Amino acid sequence: MVDPRLERLERHLTRLKLVSTRERLDTLLDRGAQNEMSFLDFLDLVIKEEIESKDQKRARMRIQMAKFPLDRRMEDYDFSLQPSLDRRLVAELETGRYVANATNVLLLGPPGVGKTHLAIALARKAIEQGYSARFIHAADLVYQLAAASDHGALDEALRVFARPHVLVVDELGYLPMERRSGHLFFHLVRKRYEKGSLMITSNQPVGSWGEMLGDEVVATAILDRLLHHSHIVTIKGESYRLKEKRRAGVVPAKEVAG
Template identity: 30%
Template sequence: MTAAHHALTAQVSDAAIDTACRMPRLPTMRAQAADTIARAEREGLSYAGFLAELLLAECEDRSRRRAERRIPAAHFPREKSLHEFDYTANPNVDPAVIHSLATCDWIAKGYPPCLIGDSGTGKSHLLIGLGTAAAMADFRVRYTTAASLVNELVEAADDKQLGKTIARYGRVDLLEIDELGYLELDRRGAEMLFQVLTKREEKNSIAIASNEAFTGWSKTFTDPRLRAAIVDRLTFNATLIETGTESYRLARTKANKTNGLK
């Protein structure tokens, strides 16, 4: 075989690889093909090794891109990560528990974390951080406040779309409900929320944050039987994290003001 014929064959091969990667949408394989070919020739990779390198690169990059799309799809109100949480400012929170939850094993098992504590103690930070970790692990996550969720359910019911809305919330791998316990819910709203929880029972995980202990939920859920059923749904196999009563946001603000006066 002549050098010219060999070069022509290489050109045809390169063009074929480029075209073939475009059709099934394999951008990483297309982008890395030339470098991988050069390394395969340099290092003497087998055909199988060369193909494995390209396929693994495509799979890893596709997984990363999908995880990046999961974060905006979760509707987090702001960016928060677990590694940014200040455990020294709130010693009530056990880092070992949070690090264990960061593995996301509890999502596959459907075990719910429940964050209970006063405002400013880091509940929402931890909730968003756990949701972000789950999204980066390629789980479908949806964050919402209790009030927003109930309002959406009421509007859906009025539009005769309640079943579709409940089904949509039932499909995500992790539903995070923040600010549960802040507002009193009427019976209709509470019953709709219960339907969402029932749809997810023992199938897909829920994580909640509340400024009220479960014993104080009588102000939010006025019907005692419904309240008991909702608490039962949320606490079965739950990890309870009590963030305390002292606002470290307020403490930090006071400290900053004090330092500014010095």
């Protein structure tokens, strides 16, 4: 026969939405009895594990909402292959202080050096610290902003992209922007200025952004806001993909060098 107190406790835990505690109630009770915990220690254990469970669930939801195209983590990044990377700066970014201060992060370097990996890993780390994040390719971003503008909904689209604490804009500059796209991107930068962190990956140095964005004046205005509070991570090195192909013998060394 089930103890009526246990049934009542399970009902109360359900009403309080303490799902993890309800699901693990037998285990928690056994643990408390085996360790002869005081009432205070047992209550501390229950609340601690419930909070940890809720934090983990919230982080999983935020990771889904971030729409990362790949699962990339900082511990998987091979720093030995990119000796030019400032590891102290990366370690500073891992603390999440740039998010708290609404500081922007620019990850610059040639294709294949791991910019997107770092961006996703840092954004994921921010999510684990309680922040929200969103990932989007630059081409998709300007397309969505243009479509919203055409339908008279630009303000709403800008609010959507201004909402997350960290907005990762990947591959800015891989395709040249039309003048209109550059202007739309400026509206987004202005909307997030000193309110949220923009993390941008680009294969173009900032000196080329005028041509890339289709308007020197707009590029200057964008960079003025981006660089005011920013960290710039520059990666100089060979493409990971080419290195892997060379190791596998798919691409001859002389072909890579050329």
